[in-house]
Amino acid sequence: MDKLRVLLVDDHSLVRAGIRALLETMARVEIVGEASSGRAAIELVRAHRPDIVLIDIAMDDMDGLTATTAIAAEHRAVKVIILSMHDTGDFFDQALRCGARGYLLKDAAVAELEMALSAVERGDVYLSPAVSRHVVGNLLARRAGEERPAAVLTPRQNEILQLIGNGRSTKEIARELELSVKTVEAHRAQIMERLGVRDIANLLLEAARRGLIALGR
């Protein structure tokens, strides 16, 4: 049960210090170095051969992904954990392709950091739960190809489309918007006409295809 030799990389020294403090509370962790740039990180990895590199994804001189790629390619044994401030998880797959073994959100809990460290140590890949959710969302929603004919809807029509996309019935929408059922029906009919569909089912399908409504929340 050796110590985990960690290299910390972040160009914001304050953030770096904070994370360093966190890491120092963990008994098994030993910080072997800090870097404030991707270039410096690559040098330090060569010099110290850490077990794990914690690296910010967004830095000035060289972005974290590029540095990750270089490090992962040069040292197979070094596990790279990406720190990201994006909760969208938009970069996580890119990060993993670059050879990263973990993807942590900066607002993650301390416990998460510990788990990420031990997970990558034993060869697992660690994703922040919020990111996992995103993965799963993609997996379930299967929105691969990006194409958007983007039909133009009036504000009112779009408002009603959103409610339909939330599963509201015509009656519910009428109540919610304080309109007559007839009016909602009229709007919906116009939406369907513009999207070239003839029933609610295809309205949802077409709207989803065009990205007008979001599914799989």
Added chain:
Amino acid sequence: MDKLRVLLVDDHSLVRAGIRALLETMARVEIVGEASSGRAAIELVRAHRPDIVLIDIAMDDMDGLTATTAIAAEHRAVKVIILSMHDTGDFFDQALRCGARGYLLKDAAVAELEMALSAVERGDVYLSPAVSRHVVGNLLARRAGEERPAAVLTPRQNEILQLIGNGRSTKEIARELELSVKTVEAHRAQIMERLGVRDIANLLLEAARRGLIALGR
């Protein structure tokens, strides 16, 4: 910061007792009930409305996935975490399609259990790291393989759901399958019942969420 009301479901009483002991060490957790079968679990969920259901994936009378489906469909607010002894993660996607919000391996660390609980509480999806690795493996391998429709529906029901997802009307489906309109309606009604929705729009939305149908082509 209320307590987390948890229902524990496992048909092995010894295992159940062990997990219960674990949960009782967690300050925020309150165990509102135990069940040893899927059927009983469904009843207890109705009675106690827990925040979270911890359920074994493999049980005798009714498998955990079926129970999960029923619970998730009936109570949107109840978060289901699957306990699995398979480290392969083979079932995790099926579990998520069934409405589970978490997938935990039985050999997971205690810290993982706590993380899973708080993750699903705040709406995230939690996957065991080993499972995440599996997901990522699939993702990196550029999987093009098609999905299995998941066993929550009968073959006939699924067949009809696919046609609905393709935008066919009830009448068209009846013609296509050489059935009476009434029959198609009956099937559709049963599908809606199983998915816990009350109209076509929500049927599509829910089916899409569960990955039973593909949108966006």
Added chain:
DNA sequence: AGGGCAATTCGGAAAATTCCCCGCCTGCCT
């Protein structure tokens, strides 16, 4: 062998929704 049960198949009647045609405002643009 018989009972139970899920899956599949329909019907009738009633309720709900949708569809089609129409009128009435209010702006805005030519």
Added chain:
DNA sequence: AGGCAGGCGGGGAATTTTCCGAATTGCCCT
């Protein structure tokens, strides 16, 4: 002025959905 699009609704016919029930088949269990 006139025209036209967006927004709002009514009436009534047409269609669909819902809510009951029910027959058949095949499978599992005792």
